[in-house]
Amino acid sequence: MFSLEKSVGFALGAVVLSAAIALPASAKVEGDTIVLGSAISLTGKYSTNGIHAQNGYELAVKRINEMGGVKVGGKAYKLKVVYYDDESTPARGAQLAERLIKQDGVQFMLGPYSSGLTKAIAPVTEKYKVPMVEAEGASRSLFTQGYKYLFAVLSTSEQYLASSIDLAAEIAKKNGKDPSDVKIAMAFENDPFSLDVRAGVVEDAKKYGMKIVIDDKLPRDLSDMSATLTKTRALKPDLLVVSGHSKGAATAARQIAEMKIDTPMIAMTHCEAAKIVDQFGASTNDYLCPTQWAETLSYKGDYFGTAAEYDALFKQTFDGYKNVPYQAAQASAAVLVWKDAFERANTFDVPKVRDALAATDMKTFYGGIRFSEAGNNIAKPMVLRQIQDGIYNVVAPSKWASHEVNHPRKAP
Amino acid sequence: MLDNLAVLSIAPVFNIQLLLDGLFIGAIFALAAYGLALVWGVMNVKNLAQGDYVIMGGYIAYSLGQIGVHPILGLPVAFVGMFAFGWIVYVLIIRRVIERDLFTSLLATFGIAIVVQQVLNQIYGPEVRTADAGLEVRTIIGGQVTVADIRIVSFVLAAALAASLILFMKRSRMGQAIRATAQDARAAKIMGIDTDRVYAFTYALNAAICGAAGVLISMIWVIQPFFGITHSIRSFVIVTAAGFGNLPGVIMAGLGLGLAEQYSGFVLGAEFQQATVVGLLVLVLVIRQIQQGRQRQVVQ
Amino acid sequence: MSGNATQNLLHGAILVAGIAAPFLFPNYSFQLALLWIMILFALTWDILGGQMGYNSLGNILFFGAGMYACTVVQIGLYYDVGAYTSAFGAVKVDFTPDQYFTGLFLGIAVAALLSMVLAVLFGWIVFGLRGPYFAIGTLGVAIAAGELISAWEWVGAGGGISLPTYPGEPDARANFFYFLCMASAVATFAFLKWLYSTRFKLAINAIRDDEEKAEAMGIHTTRYKTVAWTIAAFFLGISGALFGNMTGFIEPLEVAFPTVTFGIFMVLMVLLGGKGTLWGPVLGAALFHLIKEVTWTHLLGWQWVALGLLIIVNVVYFQQGILGWARDRWPELFGIRVEDRQAKAGVGQAEAAE
Incomplete structure (x- = not known):
């Protein structure tokens, strides 16, 4: 009556079923919150800088929300970032990008830390035509692939x-x-x-x-x-x-x-x-x-004021920083780029937001931000x-x- | 590669730098490997967490340094602390795998290795750390060779530790019990030796030795939560090459490995420095296999 | 007879569920594809680890070798590999659909073949090693392979390679790779099911139980061991080729030769499900993958600590695995009659003594 196969089949059936009822997909904009997604290195070999970058994202999100949020279509929206830990491995990063887009319904991405992870995630966001503003992938090979949905606020590595x-x-x-x-x-x-x-x-x-x-x-x-x-x-x-x-x-x-x-x-x-x-x-x-980026440079923009003011605010918000690493500053800048693009697009329609991103031309505490055809920032020196x-x-x-x-x- | 060899022949003085660096670090490799030889020989446990115990010891010295204690004083602290840690690990885990097949102990200690490195990573983060002993660096031979005093100090400490271990194994009751158990556990048991206690002591002693080696490593190299695996592989290379119960062999193999790493880093480039360790492991295993192949009929 | 019927029913049901899954849950097709790869991992590890008693820690070698072989073929057919992989990607890449599919399928074939050749070569090195030496030796070979690829500039060294992009819609791509993964896992299962019904299984079980006696009985042990490893390598090579293309970017240490992630997962999944059985690895892989995907992201950095603890608990307290435990508990379900238990226990002891 019973058999080995049967019991295993039962177990497998249960596995498939429970997989089906796992996490429901949420939307890109929930109520009055715009959801950004990011796979970032919270563990593994890049986690120090991954955490610097996450702090940068969080500081900018907090600042923007405190100062009235993002105004789209006459309504004020708050920003929120969904993070997954990519464990500093490219394979995991690609999986999580897939998961953010397909399962969590994220349509607006922030980048991971390091060129390697960005190289693994960019093909995924490109495939689904999901725009990504990244702040930590500097390798030139990212900008020779003809990506249309990748925008980088930092200068390239050469x-x-x-x-x-x-x-x-x-x-x-x-x-x-x-x-x-x-x-x-x-x-x-x-x-x-x-x-x-x-x-x-x-x-x-x-x-x-x-x-x-x-x-x-x-x-x-x-x-x-x-x-x-x-x-x-x-x-x-x-x-x-x-x-x-x-x-x-x-x-x-x-x-x-x-x-x-x-x-x-x-x-x-x-x-x-x-x-x-x-x-x-x-x-x-x-x-x-x-x-x-350096806190002594004469950059200035909305939200954080000058580079020096950003530096002071960052040190005040997070403990243990004697020098604010540029990895954090550029992460904050990436969030500012998103905010600016949403307001100029005045819609959450993804292709329009993407075009608004491509037309970005702004001055921030981090320096000028203007993207080339390939998506890298050409308005800021190293x-x-x-x-x-x-x-x-x-x-x-x-x-x-x-x-x-x-x-x-x-x-x- | 040939250019680099040319440098060594034109200016042989750089051989001295490589020799010294290789020997100083090799002595510490030998220390950790001696611990592995001990648990391997006595309890037949292949401890894949060996390198992670080394790194734990290093973090003990680093933490003490952070609160103002000189890292050399970390040596006794790490020794005692890691001894206790080893004993606990033995009671919780090793005791239950010691009678099982050998792959079990390998996998279980691999699990321990993962837990140790990940917990360290959660506490200290993935940055490389170093315990600053604050000693001088001396320059010899017209500024061509530098020798940090801390390297000499740690060499001496490693040698002293090894000597006292030998003495301990030869003279003390526990040392004799350990050696008896290694020779024939069943006979030792019949003779009234509490082999369970001997095993616990051996495993704890190994952890303590690794901890001490880690303190020395943290003062002359850098440590990081995930560096343990390379240290484990080094220990395995040394023990497999030397065989256990062969202390002079372990020391020679340890020093040799230190030299091999320095020379391959210099001649082939840093990208081959670690590949050398793994390559040697495979090579040593193959040589062992050929030897065993010759003896196999006889032994069986 | 009725046993056969239920068995066919079950196989059919799994096949139907497998085919329907990406259409029912299109958002999960990447994870489902990965599930098939995990099943393939576990099944191939069990050939040696479970059936033959040779516990390898280095099977990931073939996964990485297959990945790199396939990639090099895909690129090398149409571009100069050295220029393509140079650090700043100077080559402007554009693959036509024809080029893409020719490259991919040829690449998979080369990956499988090269892995088999490597298995024969390395088999010669490692099969003289017994017990833990074998485990350490295979681990060493796998780590060394990763280090050597890292130093090889022609294939991009530590910089890795971006793979050609799939010419088509993302959903079509997801389904395409899902079905390739499923096909390779099902093929592995079907092949092993057949293989385990032949004398081959008896021979490798004899090697596990007592290699010296097996040899004395006239079994050509080295030949059997090499063939078993070659079979595992064949399927692992294919899985590496597929995984590389699904990920889109490969590099030696984290993606191609992940000795401490996928390399250990294989072992763990088999131990979880029960080694030395056909269904144990499948069950272990399914459970492991599900638990991992559901809990992993919620453990906030402690997931690796949890994994280490899982290994320890599994190995120390529950090594027989789910099926092994069930077999001890309800032997009659497994077609073992009660009077056979004595013999069964005898086999168990032989295993433990080994």
Whole structure:
């Protein structure tokens, strides 16, 4: 009468049934609330920066809601963000984007953290023609795919270290040398973002005819880069560039200090996010750190006022920030872009909102925001800061520079 | 790659840097591996959470550093704390898998590894941390080689710890009971040795050794919640290469692994530094298999 | 006879439910497709882990190898792979539907074949290893594969590869991949059902119970072990090719060779359902996937801690799995007559002693 198959079939039937009655789909606008969706890294290797970005989103949402919300069709709407934890893995990110759109009915997306995750999610939002404003995916490969629903408020990754290469060339000329004499050592994490930054450096170096003497890729779990640094000491480059999110910055800063590496110029990404000044103190003096945004810049816009006012508000809202990482600032800017686009479209019709996004041209605390045909922001430069006595001062490009660059760096 | 080899032959002084870095870190690898050899040899438990215990020890030193205690003082704290932790894990989990097939202990300890790293991640976040011992860095041979004092200190501490462990195993009652159980658990039981207690002690001792190794690691490298797996693999490479119950072998293999990592990072590039560890694991297993293949008929 | 009838009825019902599911719940087709992949994972792991007693932690190797093989074929047919994968994506990509489908199906075929070749090669390395050495060795091989792909610039190294986009509507794409996943899982099941009715099953069970004696009985153990691994590799290679295309972006460590996620899920699902049975892995995979999808996002960062605890509890306290437990509890349902229990217990002991 009974059989193994039967009981298993029963169980399977129950599984299918309960799957069917799981979560109901909600709509993109519930009552007076506009629902934005985002898969963001709350756990896993990117979670520090994922949380910076989430804080940025939340601060902007709070601010906009407090100041009257979003006015569409004569009615004021509140903003709300639905988050899922993508665990810092692209496969999970793609699944969750699918889930946000198909099951939760989200029609307006905010981006995840990191180029890799954005590369995994953008095909999904594109497929469903759901616009996404992202603030944390800088890889150029995102903007060569012809995506129509992807908008990025940040500058693309080849610009991160470009001005440090220019600076190295300038200094070489000033010292009566040819830029092609400059030797570069590179250590980049093996991930989509860092490899794209690396590609930018390689191009710029080629432009000047500089020589790349070290080209190491740091593996995901590397807890030691002393072999790479020993090579640096042996080959005496004029410039050492490091990029590997917060983890790479902290590991490099730690060991550069311990091994007394005296390369005259060191540039690395994610200095602020890794809090290297707090952790490693004076040894980080004269490091060059590219940033998407700085609180000292003269940007100004609605909602947050100036860059400095944003900085103050952020520190007041969230504990434990000595420097506000640009990852948070640009996340806030992405929410402002949404708000602006909704009001200009004056409807929640997705294609119209998408067109309004494409026509964005605004000034914010984060800088100008205007999108190219490909979707990247072309109204805002990257700036290069140098850590001078524990303070981040803008040293390049010259239009924004507030301080002279210190060269060569004083090895402690 | 050839360029890098050329550098080493033109300026041999950089070999000294690589040698020193490799040996200093290799000594700590050997320490953690000795713990694994102990639980493997005595209780036949393959502890995949080995590296995660190392990282736990590191976080103990880091936390103490945050509240102003010198991380070297974290060594005894981590030793005792991890001993207690190991004992608890033994009572809750290991005791129940020790008599089961070997894959069970492997999977169960894998589960422990996941829990440990994820809880650490929830508490400390995924950033790399380091415990600053605040010691000097000395430069030798005309500034070409740097040696951080903390590396020398941790080398000495690792050696001292290893020596006292050997002494403990040879002289103390418990050490003798452990060795007896390793040789023949049933006979030891008949002789009145409480093998359950011996197992608990062994497992706890292993966790303590790992904790101590972790304190040293946190002072000379960086730690992060998910770095444990690489340390586990290192321990497995060393123990599989050396065999358990072979302390000199473990030490030699540990130092050798430290050197291999430094040289592959220098010559092949950092992207191969970790692949080297895993590659060595596979290589060592294959060599073991060939050896076993020759002996198999005889043994059976 | 009636047993056969119910069995056919059940198979039919599952097939009908499987075919109807994406139309009934179009919003869940991605998760449902993933469910079939999970079932395939569990079934293929059980060939070695359950039936043959060789517990592999590295089966994910074939999943990743299949994924990369398929992708390289899809791209390489029409573009220069090195230029396509270079970090800043300089190639403007445009696949016609013909190119897309030719590439995809050829890619899947190559993925399956390459995985089989790899299984034979690595089988030679790892099958001399016994017990835990085998588990560690396979884990090592899988991790090493991920690291090597990460260092290989031609396939994009750690930067990963974006796959060609499906030429068509999103819903058509979802259904297309859903049915491919379902077909491969059903094919796996049907093949194993047939395989387990042949002498092959007796041989690999003999290897599990006592490899030395099996060899002494004249079973060519190495050959059987390699064939079993090759079968698992074949289906896993296909699943990797499909999953890569469903995800749309692949990279070596998190997507292609996820040793600590999918690689462990396979083992866990089989243990949950009951190893060494045909239906246990299916049941375990279905339950695991459902629980995971429903609870995962609500655990707010503690989901991985929960997973670790689940592994521990499962392994330490409930290793026989749901079907194993049911078999002990109601042996007559499983066609085991009561007087056979003694013999059954004997087998159980042999397993435990191994």
